[in-house]
Amino acid sequence: REQANVRRTTSTIFFQPDLAKFIAQEDGKSLSDPGVSFLPQQPSVVYPIFREVFSRNPTRNDVNCMQTACALVLLPILKKELTHLTQARLLIQDVVIEQRELCDACVATPFGERAFCLNCGEEFCGDCSKGFQMSSGITSACISQQSTTSSHQLIPVSSFKKDLLCETIGKMSMMLEASFTPSKEKLSAEKSVEHPGRSDAPVLLRDDYGAFERVWSMGTPIVVNNIQLKGTSQWGPNYFSQRHGAQHVTIINCETGETRVVSLAQFMGSMGRLHIDGEIWKVKDWPPKEDFKD
Numbered sequence: 001r002e003q004a005n006v007r008r009t010t011s012t013i014f015f016q017p018d019l020a021k022f023i024a025q026e027d028g029k030s031l032s033d034p035g036v037s038f039l040p041q042q043p044s045v046v047y048p049i050f051r052e053v054f055s056r057n058p059t060r061n062d063v064n065c066m067q068t069a070c071a072l073v074l075l076p077i078l079k080k081e082l083t084h085l086t087q088a089r090l091l092i093q094d095v096v097i098e099q100r101e102l103c104d105a106c107v108a109t110p111f112g113e114r115a116f117c118l119n120c121g122e123e124f125c126g127d128c129s130k131g132f133q134m135s136s137g138i139t140s141a142c143i144s145q146q147s148t149t150s151s152h153q154l155i156p157v158s159s160f161k162k163d164l165l166c167e168t169i170g171k172m173s174m175m176l177e178a179s180f181t182p183s184k185e186k187l188s189a190e191k192s193v194e195h196p197g198r199s200d201a202p203v204l205l206r207d208d209y210g211a212f213e214r215v216w217s218m219g220t221p222i223v224v225n226n227i228q229l230k231g232t233s234q235w236g237p238n239y240f241s242q243r244h245g246a247q248h249v250t251i252i253n254c255e256t257g258e259t260r261v262v263s264l265a266q267f268m269g270s271m272g273r274l275h276i277d278g279e280i281w282k283v284k285d286w287p288p289k290e291d292f293k294d
Contacts, residue, residue: 055219062221068179071172078169080126081112085165087156091116095159103128115154129154237268250284259284 058066084090103110104122113126124132132152215222245265252259260281267283 064175064179065221068175071175075169075172075176077112078165078172081158081160082162082165082169084113084126084156085158085160085162089155091155091157093157093159105131112158112160114157116157118153118155120152123157124154237271241265241268251281252284254280254282 101110101123102108103125105124105128108125110123110125113129115124115126115129115132116122117124132154212222241264245263245268247264248261249264249267250259250261251267267281270281
């Protein structure tokens with residue numbers, strides 16, 4: 001009980017979060033002016049936690065894994081190139097690094113088993129040169145083709161040094177022998193290996209998201225197999241033409257910067273085709289309202 005000289009008062013407080021606070025009143029008189037005060041509540045600021053480390057330096061195991069993956073693909077090609085160097089009339093060329101070399105028949109970048117035509121001066125990749133020799137229907141602008149009795153006069157071309165090639169093949173072979181068990185894995189120049197991998201590489205199940213997050217947060221490279229939409233084929237040009245072909249997109253010339261507006265079906269329909277004019281086009285922004293820079 002309070003002191004006698006203090007009158008007993010009845011005070012009432014009504015409070016609703018984030019809206020208003022009604023100040024107590026005493027004997028019909030407000031204790032503050034005005035009787036109703038709107039007091040904005042200070043929201044609690046939650047700052048995001050920014051990562052300071054986005055990756056990590058590769059370990060020795062990471063380097064071995066990447067080298068093994070490259071060796072599985074390159075070793076059969078380098079062995080064929082070593083055999084290519086033993087052919088007669090071999091032409092040795094310097095390595096060209098200022099510009100990109102292209103096959104004059106398929107416009108692909110030749111890597112090994114190249115051939116040079118003495119008549120027209122054109123250079124071909126290994127697949128096209130073999131196609132000419134087998135008369136598989138591959139045509140070219142060779143001046144010798146004007147005569148029905150003549151054909152390409154091809155000689156082998158290479159930019160590899162034999163001693164360096166032999167040294168590289170030896171190192172790759174030793175690396176692969178140490179990475180795979182002979183009883184289970186056998187490397188063959190004629191047989192391609194689908195998944196390089198390594199014996200101690202982790203295998204993640206489809207629904208094991210926890211394990212995926214742990215490996216991904218460490219910056220470890222991950223290879224995901226069989227990525228495609230459920231019930232559909234691969235994400236190829238035909239898929240986008242069928243699903244979004246009517247949409248209009250802006251394409252840009254990679255060399256001149258010229259822009260055009262075409263349907264997505266028109267753009268996808270030109271993919272994989274040889275353009276005589278040599279122009280290279282790409283989609284600027286798609287979907288149109290999205291900005292790839294963001």
